[in-house]
Amino acid sequence: MSAPLLEMQGVVKEFPGVRALDGVDLDVVAGEVHCLLGQNGAGKSTLIKVLAGAHKTDEGHIAWEGEPVALTSPTAAMRHGIATIYQELDLADGLSVAENIYLGHEQARMGFTRRSRMHDAARQLLRRLGHPEIPATREVGELSAAGKQLVSMARALSHEARLIIMDEPSAVLAHDEVDNLFRIIADLTAAGVAVVYISHRMEEIRRIGDRVTVLKDGRTVARGLPARTTPTSELVALMTGRTVESVFPPRRDAGEGPEERPVLLDVEHLTLPGKFEDVSLTVRAGEIVGLAGLVGSGRSEVLETVYGARRPSSGRVSVAGTALRPGSIAAAVRAGVGLAPEERKSQALFLHSSIAHNVSMSSLRRFAHAGFMDSRTELNATAEAVRALDLRPPDPTRPVRTLSGGNQQKAVVARWLLTDCRLLLLDEPTRGVDVGARAELYALIRRLADSGVGVLLVSSEVPEVLGLADRVLVLREGRVVTEAAARDLDESIVLDLVMEGSSA
Amino acid sequence: MSQQTSPPDGSGPLPATGKESAPGSARRTGSSPGKPGGPAFLGHMGRVRNLGLFAVLVLLCVVGALTSDNFATSQNALVILSSAAVIGVITIGQSFVIIGGGIDLSVGAIVALASVWCTTVATQSYGLGGMILCALVVGAVVGLVNGVIIAYGRIVAFITTIAMMASARGLAERISDRQSQVVTVQSFNSIASTRFLGIPLLVYILAVAVAAGWVLLNRTTFGRRTFAIGGNQEAARLAGLGVRRHTMLLYVLSGLCCGIAAVMLTARTTSGASNLGNLYELDSIAAVIIGGTLLTGGRGSLVGSILGVLVFTTITNIFVLNNLTTDIQQIAKGLIIVAAVLIQRRGRKGATP
Numbered sequence: 001m002s003a004p005l006l007e008m009q010g011v012v013k014e015f016p017g018v019r020a021l022d023g024v025d026l027d028v029v030a031g032e033v034h035c036l037l038g039q040n041g042a043g044k045s046t047l048i049k050v051l052a053g054a055h056k057t058d059e060g061h062i063a064w065e066g067e068p069v070a071l072t073s074p075t076a077a078m079r080h081g082i083a084t085i086y087q088e089l090d091l092a093d094g095l096s097v098a099e100n101i102y103l104g105h106e107q108a109r110m111g112f113t114r115r116s117r118m119h120d121a122a123r124q125l126l127r128r129l130g131h132p133e134i135p136a137t138r139e140v141g142e143l144s145a146a147g148k149q150l151v152s153m154a155r156a157l158s159h160e161a162r163l164i165i166m167d168e169p170s171a172v173l174a175h176d177e178v179d180n181l182f183r184i185i186a187d188l189t190a191a192g193v194a195v196v197y198i199s200h201r202m203e204e205i206r207r208i209g210d211r212v213t214v215l216k217d218g219r220t221v222a223r224g225l226p227a228r229t230t231p232t233s234e235l236v237a238l239m240t241g242r243t244v245e246s247v248f249p250p251r252r253d254a255g256e257g258p259e260e261r262p263v264l265l266d267v268e269h270l271t272l273p274g275k276f277e278d279v280s281l282t283v284r285a286g287e288i289v290g291l292a293g294l295v296g297s298g299r300s301e302v303l304e305t306v307y308g309a310r311r312p313s314s315g316r317v318s319v320a321g322t323a324l325r326p327g328s329i330a331a332a333v334r335a336g337v338g339l340a341p342e343e344r345k346s347q348a349l350f351l352h353s354s355i356a357h358n359v360s361m362s363s364l365r366r367f368a369h370a371g372f373m374d375s376r377t378e379l380n381a382t383a384e385a386v387r388a389l390d391l392r393p394p395d396p397t398r399p400v401r402t403l404s405g406g407n408q409q410k411a412v413v414a415r416w417l418l419t420d421c422r423l424l425l426l427d428e429p430t431r432g433v434d435v436g437a438r439a440e441l442y443a444l445i446r447r448l449a450d451s452g453v454g455v456l457l458v459s460s461e462v463p464e465v466l467g468l469a470d471r472v473l474v475l476r477e478g479r480v481v482t483e484a485a486a487r488d489l490d491e492s493i494v495l496d497l498v499m500e501g502s503s504a
Numbered sequence: 505m506s507q508q509t510s511p512p513d514g515s516g517p518l519p520a521t522g523k524e525s526a527p528g529s530a531r532r533t534g535s536s537p538g539k540p541g542g543p544a545f546l547g548h549m550g551r552v553r554n555l556g557l558f559a560v561l562v563l564l565c566v567v568g569a570l571t572s573d574n575f576a577t578s579q580n581a582l583v584i585l586s587s588a589a590v591i592g593v594i595t596i597g598q599s600f601v602i603i604g605g606g607i608d609l610s611v612g613a614i615v616a617l618a619s620v621w622c623t624t625v626a627t628q629s630y631g632l633g634g635m636i637l638c639a640l641v642v643g644a645v646v647g648l649v650n651g652v653i654i655a656y657g658r659i660v661a662f663i664t665t666i667a668m669m670a671s672a673r674g675l676a677e678r679i680s681d682r683q684s685q686v687v688t689v690q691s692f693n694s695i696a697s698t699r700f701l702g703i704p705l706l707v708y709i710l711a712v713a714v715a716a717g718w719v720l721l722n723r724t725t726f727g728r729r730t731f732a733i734g735g736n737q738e739a740a741r742l743a744g745l746g747v748r749r750h751t752m753l754l755y756v757l758s759g760l761c762c763g764i765a766a767v768m769l770t771a772r773t774t775s776g777a778s779n780l781g782n783l784y785e786l787d788s789i790a791a792v793i794i795g796g797t798l799l800t801g802g803r804g805s806l807v808g809s810i811l812g813v814l815v816f817t818t819i820t821n822i823f824v825l826n827n828l829t830t831d832i833q834q835i836a837k838g839l840i841i842v843a844a845v846l847i848q849r850r851g852r853k854g855a856t857p
Binding site: 307309329330332333339341346347348349350351352353357361362364365368371372373375415 | 719723724725726728729731732735736738739740741742743744745746798802803
């Protein structure tokens with residue numbers, strides 16, 4: 001391989017009280033896909049921001065094509081040809097596709113934008129990305145997540161980027177869209193562009209990665225490992241500092257069969273026009289039921305409707321034999337239903353507030369006398385829930401936004417422990433959660449079920465549904481196409497059902 | 505951030521859901537000495553911010569004492585406090601609305617309407633009690649209308665309250681026929697002139713309102729929900745909070761504060777008039793903002809807002825004592841708003857990694 005395009009050595013970045021990067025080494029050569037692995041909090045985001053010029057380093061050397069560089073601003077990084085595609089895409093929703101692509105380097109003459117030239121150039125870039133059907137004049141806010149990502153990528157190309165950093169690009173994509181992304185990445189690398197690829201999904205790293213660098217606690221613990229041949233166990237061990245034998249906790253199959261346990265949730269012929277139709281399902285106490293399906297199959301909407309966040313046009317939801325008032329979250333919460341929504345930060349957390357205040361939010365009445373909060377009881381109860389879930393750090397007065405993704409998810413689950421929740425609805429509980437913390441969450445979910453809580457689980461990741469759930473329902477285009485015990489299914493069957501579904 | 509994983513401990517006991525909150529089971533930590541469970545983090549941030557504002561206030565007092573012999577007198581201090589009383593009470597309501605993620609541009613107009621309505625010949629015939637009740641009810645009802653339109657009609661607060669600003673003042677003008685309505689009920693006027701222990705009653709009213717507001721914001725479920733809804737409305741909804749009802753109540757509270765302020769202001773001027781409370785919306789919002797409350801909601805402090813009010817009234821006082829014109833006053837106010845927000849942002853950057 002040729003001389004590295006980018007070389008980082010001993011890079012340190014300190015924030016008040018935190019050493020976010022504590023000696024990072026990384027070398028990326030032209031034309032490779034270099035995967036960056038690490039748990040949440042390992043320093044990946046900080047590293048990206050350093051490369052994007054958003055953070056200045058405190059120590060260490062960065063060399064670009066063998067020459068030392070100072071990436072002091074986003075403009076400087078861009079000038080060198082480093083482009084970043086953030087997880088939360090940094091696009092202006094109100095502007096057109098072309099305007100977004102050329103944001104900051106508009107083609108202009110004397111301050112007047114040259115629209116037609118910009119549109120032509122944008123169209124060309126989109127064609128190069130294999131998506132000529134996206135109109136350059138369309139408002140970006142109207143595009144899907146995948147479309148936005150393409151615009152972001154086109155922007156990177158418009159800068160003639162030679163190193164593109166992609167932060168979990170597949171997290172917002174459906175299956176077929178991921179294939180397209182990989183095709184684009186292959187085209188880019190064939191043209192000599194280097195890609196730094198961040199993902200929690202091991203199979204993606206196997207498929208497209210050339211080399212892997214592993215970060216742990218802000219430090220490089222392994223650099224340039226072969227992506228295709230390094231055993232998963234070794235990578236996990238490097239990331240976590242320990243070995244994970246089995247990620248999924250064992251199902252409880254002894255004693256009473258699940259059929260003997262009482263039905264907790266009974267959904268009958270639930271319909272929400274345009275989203276899902278005639279969905280019926282049951283969840284028994286102590287059972288984990290998984291909902292598998294593509295993005296847009298209606299799985300999240302089913303969860304939200306059961307929770308009362310959406311009002312169905314017909315059908316019934318009953319919990320422990322009592323029908324819930326449709327469209328009333330308050331009624332669902334009173335009946336002992338809790339939801340951990342898909343988007344933690346925008347739908348579940350109060351980022352300005354402490355862990356304690358986040359956890360107690362749905363059970364304030366329990367801690368109040370005539371409207372006055374009893375802070376001591378509240379702190380005791382939240383501290384106990386925090387400890388029961390092994391949330392780190394176990395200090396409920398800490399601001400919730402300082403927690404890692406997995407621990408933020410635990411804070412959301414902890415909220416429902418305080419409400420005497422009987423039925424927990426989990427929407428993508430491990431999105432953005434690293435491998436080690438995932439195993440912990442799986443164990444936690446199973447433990448909750450073993451205590452008698454019913455769980456309805458939605459996940460895009462088929463292995464997760466199969467590994468965790470007792471029973472699986474497959475949704476396609478808003479309809480339940482299959483229901484079976486998880487042990488009678490395997491990944492290929494489910495994927496087949498999810499995609500085209502030979503009618504079962 | 506330190507490492508956050510641990511072995512997946514499948515054998516751990518099931519969370520006891522904290523029902524039997526064992527005494528002493530809470531972990532006291534260094535970050536919240538003294539008052540566990542209080543809004544420790546927010547409280548801390550609030551203190552840091554208020555400290556800066558307090559310093560500004562002290563600085564202003566020094567400037568005042570240097571430029572005018574009459575500034576550092578107890579008489580002048582009471583003048584400042586009484587002129588802060590009216591806008592102070594309004595700012596309490598405004599703080600709740602802004603922390604809850606909204607804004608109330610109609611406060612000045614509500615003050616005018618309540619003032620006019622409680623001083624009509626008919627209302628005055630009911631005497632002191634009738635007049636006060638009228639002002640409070642008018643304030644609360646106008647706030648309720650705001651709240652219903654915003655929370656249930658789903659029209660953004662900015663537009664709803666700007667519309668109310670126009671129509672409430674219009675209604676006030678119509679009722680009063682743009683004449684000022686002299687208050688003949690002497691007991692009503694004495695609200696502004698009464699003193700206890702040498703301190704005007706208006707200052708006591710402000711003090712009680714601030715104390716009540718502080719408790720409501722920091723020690724009750726109502727306050728907690730206000731922060732939650734302002735911080736993340738969707739998350740609050742999905743956590744099962746009654747977001748719409750609460751939003752509505754915030755505007756009722758703001759309207760009620762305006763009703764109280766209307767009583768105080770009307771008593772001070774001994775007449776009701778439709779031009780009272782002009783630009784109070786700007787003064788109250790400016791005080792809330794320099795008090796460190798986020799205009800987007802979710803974070804803020806009542807003490808900061810009141811310090812903001814005091815900063816502005818002290819400036820006005822200094823200018824008046826030095827016979828400077830109001831135009832220079834306005835320019836200075838503008839500069840202070842921008843400076844305060846700049847200073848706060850710097851403070852925040854330092855505090856958050």
